[in-house]
Amino acid sequence: MKKLKILGVLIVFLSLNSCVEQIEFELEKLERERLIVSGILTNLNEPQVVFLSETTSKARKPLLADEENRIFTLNDLPRPLQGARVTLVDASQGRPWVYQETEPGKYELSDYLGTGSNSELYLEIRVGDRVYRSRPQKIPEVIGSDELSFSFERTRLKDNPDAAQVLIKTAVTLPDQVGDYYLRWAVDEAYFWDLTFFPNPFNTPPPPCIVFGFPDPERITLINGDLLNKPGGKSTQIVAKRLVDQSFLSRHYFTVRQLSISKNTYEYWRRVRELVNNTGSVFDSPPASIQGNLYNVNNPDEVVLGYFEVARAKVSRIYTTFADVPFFLGKSCEYIPSKRLDQYLPTCLNCNAFPNSQMEYPEWWFDD
Incomplete structure (x- = not known):
C-alpha cells in the first residue's frame, strides 16, 4: 500500500554555520529537481559551511516511511543532496579548497585560512556531469x-x-x-x-x-x-x-x-526581505523570480536557487x-x-x- 502526502510548498535550506532557518514559498512542481545552494564564506576562523539540497519534481520517487508496513510517503520538502564535490576556488591564483560532506547535504571547509584582499573567490559544485559556479566575489574591506x-x-x-x-x-x-x-x-x-x-x-x-x-x-x-x-x-x-x-x-x-x-548580495537580501514582508512567510531562499548568484556552466538557462555569500564578519x-x-x-x-x-x-x-x-x-x- 502506498500513501502519498503532497504538501505543495517549497522549503529551502539556507544556513549560517550548522543551523537551519525556515522560510516557505509556493513553487510550481517541475519535471526535474532544482539545485538549492546555501552558504557563506567569511574571514572568521571557524568551519565554513555550504548546504546543498534539491526541490521536489514530478519525477521524484517516494520515500519508504514505514519499513515494517511498506508505507511510502511522497512529500514536497527539499531533500539533502549527497555525494557532490564542492570546491572553493581563488580565481586569481587558481588555488582550490575542497569541502568535506559531514552530514547529508552539509559540506564543511575546515582548513581555509583566508586569502589576500584582492582575491576573487567562487564556489564550484559538481553533481554528476553537471557543473555549477557562483559569481566571483571579493571579501569587503570595511565593516562596522x-x-x-x-x-x-x-x-x-x-x-x-x-x-x-x-x-x-x-x-x-x-x-x-x-x-x-x-x-x-x-x-x-x-x-x-x-x-x-x-x-x-x-x-x-x-x-x-x-x-x-x-x-x-x-x-x-x-x-x-x-x-x-x-x-x-x-x-x-x-x-x-x-x-x-x-x-x-x-x-x-x-x-x-x-x-x-x-552590493549584489545586499540587493539579493533586500528583495528577499520585500518578499517576506509582503507574504509573511519565508524560508531563506526565494522562488526563482529572485535571482541568486549561481549558474550551470553548461546550461546558463537552468535556474539555481539560493546564494553563496562572501563576507567580512564580526561577532x-x-x-x-x-x-x-x-x-x-x-x-x-x-x-x-x-x-x-x-x-x-x-x-x-x-x-x-x-x-x-x-x-x-x-x-x-x-x-x-
Missing part, C-alpha cells in the same frame, strides 16, 4: 562594530495581547567612510537547558545540555551605506525578537554576526540570565517524586530530543 543590548517587553501576538518577548538591539558604529558599504546581520542563539535531576546514590547531576537555534529567522536587517552620510556615525537596529519561554531559566546567549557584503555576543527576566517562568523539567518517568517531556530526559544540541559547553561559553 556592534554594541549589543536587550530589553524585555509585553506585546500583542495574534490572540495573545500580553505575550512576553525579548528584543536584541545593536548600536552600530558605521564604517568611517561615505557610502560604498553594505551590512547585514545574522543572529543565532544558544541556551543551557536544565534536564531533570533525578535523585541518585552519587548525587550526580545530568550532563550539560546546550541547545542551538535561530531566535528570529525571518528578520532581515540591512544597511545600505550609499543612503547614509554618517561616516563613523551611529545607527540603532533591532536584530532579533524572541518570545520568552523556559529557555530563559538559565543562561541564554545571542550571537550577532555583522556581515559586510557586496558579538550577549546573554541573559533568569535574574534578568521580569516575568514569571515555571520550571517544566523540575523533579516531582510522585511523577512517573513517562510523564516527563522527552526534552526533560534527553538532550538529544532537541534537533540541534550538544552535551558540552561551546569554547566561548564562559568568555564573558
Whole structure:
C-alpha cells in the first residue's frame, strides 16, 4: 500500500554555520529537481559551511516511511543532496579548497585560512556531469562594530495581547567612510537547558545540555551605506525578537554576526526581505523570480536557487540570565517524586530530543 502526502510548498535550506532557518514559498512542481545552494564564506576562523539540497519534481520517487508496513510517503520538502564535490576556488591564483560532506547535504571547509584582499573567490559544485559556479566575489574591506543590548517587553501576538518577548538591539558604529558599504546581520542563539535531576546514590547531576537555534529567522536587517552620510556615525537596529519561554531559566546567549557584503548580495537580501514582508512567510531562499548568484556552466538557462555569500564578519555576543527576566517562568523539567518517568517531556530526559544540541559547553561559553 502506498500513501502519498503532497504538501505543495517549497522549503529551502539556507544556513549560517550548522543551523537551519525556515522560510516557505509556493513553487510550481517541475519535471526535474532544482539545485538549492546555501552558504557563506567569511574571514572568521571557524568551519565554513555550504548546504546543498534539491526541490521536489514530478519525477521524484517516494520515500519508504514505514519499513515494517511498506508505507511510502511522497512529500514536497527539499531533500539533502549527497555525494557532490564542492570546491572553493581563488580565481586569481587558481588555488582550490575542497569541502568535506559531514552530514547529508552539509559540506564543511575546515582548513581555509583566508586569502589576500584582492582575491576573487567562487564556489564550484559538481553533481554528476553537471557543473555549477557562483559569481566571483571579493571579501569587503570595511565593516562596522556592534554594541549589543536587550530589553524585555509585553506585546500583542495574534490572540495573545500580553505575550512576553525579548528584543536584541545593536548600536552600530558605521564604517568611517561615505557610502560604498553594505551590512547585514545574522543572529543565532544558544541556551543551557536544565534536564531533570533525578535523585541518585552519587548525587550526580545530568550532563550539560546546550541547545542551538535561530531566535528570529525571518528578520532581515540591512544597511545600505550609499543612503547614509554618517561616516563613523551611529545607527540603532533591532536584530532579533524572541518570545520568552523556559529557555530563559538559565543562561541564554545571542550571537550577532555583522556581515559586510557586496552590493549584489545586499540587493539579493533586500528583495528577499520585500518578499517576506509582503507574504509573511519565508524560508531563506526565494522562488526563482529572485535571482541568486549561481549558474550551470553548461546550461546558463537552468535556474539555481539560493546564494553563496562572501563576507567580512564580526561577532558579538550577549546573554541573559533568569535574574534578568521580569516575568514569571515555571520550571517544566523540575523533579516531582510522585511523577512517573513517562510523564516527563522527552526534552526533560534527553538532550538529544532537541534537533540541534550538544552535551558540552561551546569554547566561548564562559568568555564573558
